[in-house]
Amino acid sequence: MLRLKNVSASYGAVSALRDIDIEVGAGEVVALIGSNGAGKSTTLRAISGVVRATGGSIEFQGEAITNLSPEQIVARGIVHVPEGRRVFPKLSVNQNLTVGAYSPRAHGKEEATRKRVFELFPRLYERRRQLAGSLSGGEQQMLAFGRAMMAQPVLLMLDEPSLGLAPIIVEEIAKGIEYFRESGVTILLVEQNAELALTLATRGYVIETGSIVLADSSDSLLDNPQVWASYLGQQEFELDAASQPSETKELATP
């Protein structure tokens, strides 16, 4: 369904992607993992036309979409939920959802989808008249999801949906991703939380400094010592370190 071949991109003189190859089949959930600055967001931006591909080709449903305008790409059903859950803070929850349904693809499906968004995230229903800017971070992420649902995506690209959220909210978000998957939406999921991403996805790619260094099934990546050391073990270590504040150590030493 989606095929990136030798795609390169740069910001001015800074090269951000070098000849990357990624394929996502119809109905698949594919994860793209990597550390800060590896090029994950740039990959999604190149697909959605926000960043120009300086080389290579991007194909969607058998047609070249390389360097079409973002509007043309959205019109084909590629919906990008960027980093940092950007909602319109001065609009209500309901109005944000309405904005999500602006594309012609969404016409006629608006009210049924709104109902489904509220079934999935009852908190949004309770807060439907509240300004989006007054929602918590987790609720804003739910709203960003709901808005994406309103757009009737064929391919949904999520950039770090779990970032900075409490585990209980991450569960809600995972439920949202499951919902899309079950409705047959193809998903490209970017995450620093490699364990979450590989649990939700069937396959994954690992990107390092602008190049794809590994591509495998999620199970194999989860078992891969290299992945474990770089992306899974490290997180565990950070969590351990975070749960033992330095004061505790000082107190323990007489």
Ligand SMILES: Nc1ncnc2c1ncn2[C@@H]1O[C@H](COP(=O)(O)OP(=O)(O)OP(=O)(O)O)[C@@H](O)[C@H]1O
């Ligand atoms: N607007 C920009 N202008 C210049 N350089 C940029 C810009 N956005 C990203 N870069 C650079 O491109 C490289 C890839 O960045 P990108 O945002 O794709 O990384 P990422 O994998 O999404 O990282 P993170 O996990 O921190 O979100 C980095 O070296 C970054 O500094």
Ligand SMILES: [Mg+2]
């Ligand atoms: Mg990023």
